[in-house]
Amino acid sequence: MKKNYKHTIAIDIDGVLANFEGEFCDRFGDDNRHLVSLSARYPDVDKDLIDEFSNDPNTYADLVPYFGGIHLCYKARECGLYVLLITSRPKHLAEVTRNWLEGYDVPYNELIYSKDKAEVIKEYNQMYPNRPVRCLVDDVATNLENLPSGVIGVAWNRSWNAGFYPMAYYDEALMKILIKMDTESSWRGFWENENE
8 A cells, every 4th residue: 555645854864864973083083073074174184085985885884873863764754754865975885875774774765865965855846746855854054055945954963063953853861853943943843743
């Protein structure tokens, strides 16, 4: 039986579901963690070494999961949302990515590889107007800018996107996804409507 989804939520992998940051810092150090650009963080490290590390399937095979991000996927599915994972990982990492997602039992419907998430969402919404992407959750705030009309950008709480609102995070004590907002946000309505 085919499930009818009202909306789609797009979720990033590295920084939301998988701790690529921790693996990277183990290799290159903890300098300038407030910067999202890896080459800007480590100006003295040869860019080829960073690229080699970022393109090596072994880098991704054993990444530590973020429980809160995986909980977000479960909660989205529980709310009847279609879960679209969009990652900026290179496509040659497809097998290791699928294996990692299966290994941690991450619930999702579809997986797309692209560095231009706004463009992917625009094309996706044209192809699937009956279940359009209405929200992108990403740890990189620049990915949340210039999203298509009607799409909410929500930053996953990381040091490099401090000050971006709305910002979502997992509260371990409450075992819930919470949101920080500087003003009223349509994220709250989006999420609450799906819970009804």
